[in-house]
Amino acid sequence: MTAKIGQSALRPDIARFARGEGNYVSDIPAPDALWIALARSSVAHAELISINVDAARRVPGVRGVFTGRDLAGTTPQSSLWDLPGQNHTHLRALAEDRLRYAGQPYAAVAAETREAAVQAAALITSDNRPLETVGSIDESLTGDTLLYPEWKSNAVAKQHWEFGDVTGALTQSHLVVAERFMSGRVHPMSLEPRSVLVRPEPDGSLTIWTSTQSIHQVRASVAECLGLPEHRLRVIAPDVGGSFGMKACAYGEETLLAFIALKLNRPVRWIETRREAFIGSTHGRDHRFDLETGFDADGRITAMRGEVILDKGADAFGVSIGTAWISGAVITSVYHVPAIDISASGLVTNKTPTGAYRGFGQPEAAFAIERTLDIAANRLGIDAAEIRRRNFVPSYALPYTTPTGLVLDSGDYTGLLDLTLSRFGYTDRTRAAKSRAMGDIRTGVGFACYSEVTNFGPSALCKAIGVANAGFDVATIRMEPSGHVRLFTSQTPMGQGIETVLAQICADELTVPVEDVAVVHGDTLSASYTGYASGGSRGAGVGGASAALVSRKLADQIRRWGALVLKADPAEVELIQGGVQVVDDPVRRCSMAAIAGEAYFPSTVPEGLEPGLEARAVFEPSSLAISYGVVAVEIEVDLALGTVRVKDVVFGHDCGVQINPKIVEGQIIGGVAQAIGASLFETIEFDDAMLPVTTSLHDYFLPLAADIPTINLVHQTTPTPFSPLGVKGVGESGVIGTPAAIANAVQHALEGSGLLLTLPLTPERVLKANDTLR
Amino acid sequence: MTARVQHFELNGQRIECDAHPSKLVVDYLREDAGLTGTNIGCGEGVCGTCSILVDNCSARSCLLLLGQIEETSVLTIEGLAGHTLGPVIQDAFSRHFAAQCGYCTPAMLLIALEYLLDGTIENHADKTVIRDRLASVMCRCTGYQPIIDAIHDVAKSLALGPASQKLRTTP
Numbered sequence: 001m002t003a004k005i006g007q008s009a010l011r012p013d014i015a016r017f018a019r020g021e022g023n024y025v026s027d028i029p030a031p032d033a034l035w036i037a038l039a040r041s042s043v044a045h046a047e048l049i050s051i052n053v054d055a056a057r058r059v060p061g062v063r064g065v066f067t068g069r070d071l072a073g074t075t076p077q078s079s080l081w082d083l084p085g086q087n088h089t090h091l092r093a094l095a096e097d098r099l100r101y102a103g104q105p106y107a108a109v110a111a112e113t114r115e116a117a118v119q120a121a122a123l124i125t126s127d128n129r130p131l132e133t134v135g136s137i138d139e140s141l142t143g144d145t146l147l148y149p150e151w152k153s154n155a156v157a158k159q160h161w162e163f164g165d166v167t168g169a170l171t172q173s174h175l176v177v178a179e180r181f182m183s184g185r186v187h188p189m190s191l192e193p194r195s196v197l198v199r200p201e202p203d204g205s206l207t208i209w210t211s212t213q214s215i216h217q218v219r220a221s222v223a224e225c226l227g228l229p230e231h232r233l234r235v236i237a238p239d240v241g242g243s244f245g246m247k248a249c250a251y252g253e254e255t256l257l258a259f260i261a262l263k264l265n266r267p268v269r270w271i272e273t274r275r276e277a278f279i280g281s282t283h284g285r286d287h288r289f290d291l292e293t294g295f296d297a298d299g300r301i302t303a304m305r306g307e308v309i310l311d312k313g314a315d316a317f318g319v320s321i322g323t324a325w326i327s328g329a330v331i332t333s334v335y336h337v338p339a340i341d342i343s344a345s346g347l348v349t350n351k352t353p354t355g356a357y358r359g360f361g362q363p364e365a366a367f368a369i370e371r372t373l374d375i376a377a378n379r380l381g382i383d384a385a386e387i388r389r390r391n392f393v394p395s396y397a398l399p400y401t402t403p404t405g406l407v408l409d410s411g412d413y414t415g416l417l418d419l420t421l422s423r424f425g426y427t428d429r430t431r432a433a434k435s436r437a438m439g440d441i442r443t444g445v446g447f448a449c450y451s452e453v454t455n456f457g458p459s460a461l462c463k464a465i466g467v468a469n470a471g472f473d474v475a476t477i478r479m480e481p482s483g484h485v486r487l488f489t490s491q492t493p494m495g496q497g498i499e500t501v502l503a504q505i506c507a508d509e510l511t512v513p514v515e516d517v518a519v520v521h522g523d524t525l526s527a528s529y530t531g532y533a534s535g536g537s538r539g540a541g542v543g544g545a546s547a548a549l550v551s552r553k554l555a556d557q558i559r560r561w562g563a564l565v566l567k568a569d570p571a572e573v574e575l576i577q578g579g580v581q582v583v584d585d586p587v588r589r590c591s592m593a594a595i596a597g598e599a600y601f602p603s604t605v606p607e608g609l610e611p612g613l614e615a616r617a618v619f620e621p622s623s624l625a626i627s628y629g630v631v632a633v634e635i636e637v638d639l640a641l642g643t644v645r646v647k648d649v650v651f652g653h654d655c656g657v658q659i660n661p662k663i664v665e666g667q668i669i670g671g672v673a674q675a676i677g678a679s680l681f682e683t684i685e686f687d688d689a690m691l692p693v694t695t696s697l698h699d700y701f702l703p704l705a706a707d708i709p710t711i712n713l714v715h716q717t718t719p720t721p722f723s724p725l726g727v728k729g730v731g732e733s734g735v736i737g738t739p740a741a742i743a744n745a746v747q748h749a750l751e752g753s754g755l756l757l758t759l760p761l762t763p764e765r766v767l768k769a770n771d772t773l774r
Numbered sequence: 775m776t777a778r779v780q781h782f783e784l785n786g787q788r789i790e791c792d793a794h795p796s797k798l799v800v801d802y803l804r805e806d807a808g809l810t811g812t813n814i815g816c817g818e819g820v821c822g823t824c825s826i827l828v829d830n831c832s833a834r835s836c837l838l839l840l841g842q843i844e845e846t847s848v849l850t851i852e853g854l855a856g857h858t859l860g861p862v863i864q865d866a867f868s869r870h871f872a873a874q875c876g877y878c879t880p881a882m883l884l885i886a887l888e889y890l891l892d893g894t895i896e897n898h899a900d901k902t903v904i905r906d907r908l909a910s911v912m913c914r915c916t917g918y919q920p921i922i923d924a925i926h927d928v929a930k931s932l933a934l935g936p937a938s939q940k941l942r943t944t945p
Binding site: 008010021024027191192494496665697702705708710 | 810813814816820851871914916920921
C-alpha cells in the first residue's frame, strides 16, 4: 500500500489489538517470577520511627521483605528538571525516616504468589510520630510545617520573567482584570496501570519490562540509583496501555524491583492496582494562577503580572516544577503583550506528587488568559472574537519571540479563528442561545484559543530551562538483504500511532510500500539513546525528522548502489516507485532487492561506499514549533442540578504538515474528551487529614461515550520552518484550550452570574456561581 | 479443599476446569487459560476493560467467579474472529482507527458484538443508541468517536435489525 505523507495509512497494531494480541507488561509470561507488593503509608505526614515486618516474613511463600534501610546504600533518585537554586528531595524508592504522603511506599514484599505478597504487605505496620500536615498552597507558603526541614521553606524552585514597565502600564490601563484561576488536581488515568517485570539474565545483566514512555530515562535512573553500568541494563516498553505523561518519568518501583531481583536472583513482577494508581502514580494540574492583565480602551493588552504556583505534592522527582515553568512561559500564548512580570514556582505539600500530564501547564495558562480575555471583552463591550483579533501576533511578525523567550514560529491566527467560528456558526449560535432557554436548561456558547509548545526541544533550550536531558533524537535504519527496511527509533508508541507515522515517513522518502518498513521501538538494546523519548509532542516533529533524515542518508546509498547495478552515473539515477531508475528512462530500472543484493554481496565496492545498507541520523531541533488552534463549544447547563453538558465542539487547529490525518484527528478528539473530563467531572480530593478520598473509579468520573459529543475539526496547515517536514506536534492540542472554552460557554449561559474561575466546573461550583445571580 | 470439576464453553470449546470456583474469571482466563487478551483496568467492575460475553451478555470478568459461569458459553476477544460478525467488526475498528493504546479495545469489540446482536434495538445505526451502549466501557484515548463510527459502519452495512436474530443463532 502506498502511504505517502498526508495519507491515513492504517495502523497495523489496531488489527492486532482487535484480535486480543496486545502485549502489555502484565501479559509477558514469567511463571517463575516472584510477586512484589508494597506497604504504603496510610498517613499523610509522620516521622517513621520503626517498621514491623515480622508477621509479613512469616507468611508462607514470602521470600523477602525490604524497607528503606535495605536501600540505604543506593543513590537517591534525581530529578529530570533541575532549575538554578532548586531544592532536591533525595528520596529513595522506600521511605526512610519520614512519611510524606498517604500512599508513599515504605516496605516491599517478594513472594511466590500475588496473594501471599499482598497478604504479607498488609501485615506490615509502622510506628509513626504524627506531624502537622501541609495540605494546600497557602499552608505550604506559611512554612509553619516543613516537609524537608533542611530546605528552610517548602519551595522547590522559582522562575521569574520580567520585560518592560509592568507597573506603569497597569497603572495607566483602562481596565485591569485581576483574578485567581484554579486548575484542579486530576489523574492522567491510563487504563493500563503501571507494571514492572525484572529478570536477572544469566550473563549478570538485567532486563526490565516497564510500562513507560521513556525507556532511556528508566535505564539511566536504575543505573544511577543502583550503580549499575548501562550496558548491563536493558529496558523494554512493550505495548503501553495509555500514558499521557504519567509514564514519562522513572519511578521508584523500577529501581526497587531491579534491586530485589538482584538481591534474590529471581525475576520479580509488580502490577499496580487501580487503588495504587490513584495514590502512587503522578497526578496532573493543581495550579493556581493569579493573573492581572491590563487593557486599553480598545481591548489591547498593555501588560501582564502573574504568579503561577504548582501544588507539587510531596516529592519533586520527575519533572520538578516543570508544569509551572511552562505555564508561566506560555501565558502570553499567541498574543502580543508589551510588558510582563511573571513568576512560576512549585511548593511541596503532603499529597501524591504531581507530574507530567498531557498539556503540561498549558491548559492551566490557557484557562487564565482565555477566561481573562472573555471577562475583559464583556467589561469593555467588545466581541470576544474581536478582542482576540486585536491582540494576536500578526502573521507578518512571525517568527516572533515572546517576552518569555519562546518563538512563535508560523501560523495565521486570525485566519483560523475566523474560519473556525464561521464553521461553528458562532454569531448565529450566540444570538440564538438566549432564546433557547427552556425551564432550567440554559444554552451557552463560547470559545478559546490555544497555543501548544511542540517539538520539544532544542538541547540548548533544555539546558537553559533546567531540563537535564538534551532534546535531540537519533534514528538508525537498515535495509536488509531482501530489500526490506527496518527503522530503529527511540520514540515510544503508547497508543498515539507513532510507529505508523515513522513507517510512513521512511516509506515516503524511500518510495517503498509502507509494509516494507518495520519500525523497531521500545527497547534500549536497539534504540539509540534519547534524552526525552516521547513527550512534549515531539514524536512526529522531532522523531519524524530524524526518521526522514536517516531515510535520506539511506536513499543516497541506495541510489549509488543502484547506479552501480544499472551501470549509470549516480547523478543520473533516482529513487522512484520502490526502485532506482535512470531519470526519464524507466526501462533502465532495478528493484530494491537487486540493489540490496549488490550491497550485501558485492562484486566491487564503489569508492566512498561500504558493503551493506545502514545509516544513522540525528535531528536536533533548532527551535520549538508552536501549534495553535481555536475550540468552539456549545453547552447546556441545568440550573436546577448544576450539571453541564457539552453539546457540540468545533475544533480548528494548525499542527503544520499532517503525516497521517486520521492519527492527528484521533489525537485531538481524544484530547478533547480528556479535557471534558478535567473540565466537568474529574477531581482528586483529599480529606482534612490529607488522606485521599478518590481512590476508585467509583469516585473519580472519567467521561463516558455518552458524555462526549461529536467533535468536528477544521484544519489549517502552516508548515513550521524549524522541522524538515514542516511538522508541528498535536498530541496535547485537544486538552489545552478546551477547559477555557467550556468555562467561557458556561459563563455565557449564566450571564450576569459570579465568575467561573475554578476547574472542574462541578455542579456545586456552577450552582454557587448562579446563586450570586439571584 | 477438593477441586470440583466445572464445565463451560470457552470460545466454542468445551472446557473441563478444576480451578477453584471462587477464582475470578479474569484470573482464570489470563493465568490458567493463557488468554491475555482480556485486560484488567480497575478490578472493581467500573471501567469495563475486562468485559467478556457470557451467553451473549456482557459481563465484567473481574467481578465474576468461575462458579458463576458453569454451563454457560463464554466468548473472549480471542474467540471473536470465530463469530460470523467478528471479522467484520475487527475490520471496521481498523479502518476507523477505533483504538489507540488498545487496552480497552477487546472489551469495546465484544460490547459492539453484543450490541449488534441485540434484537431489542430498533435501529442499530442510531449513533445516540450506540453512545449509550458504549457507556459501559471506558476509553481514555479515542474520545469514543471512531469507535462509534466503526460500529455505526457495521450496523449500516449489515442493515441489522431483523437479521440480528439470525446471526444470534449462527455462532
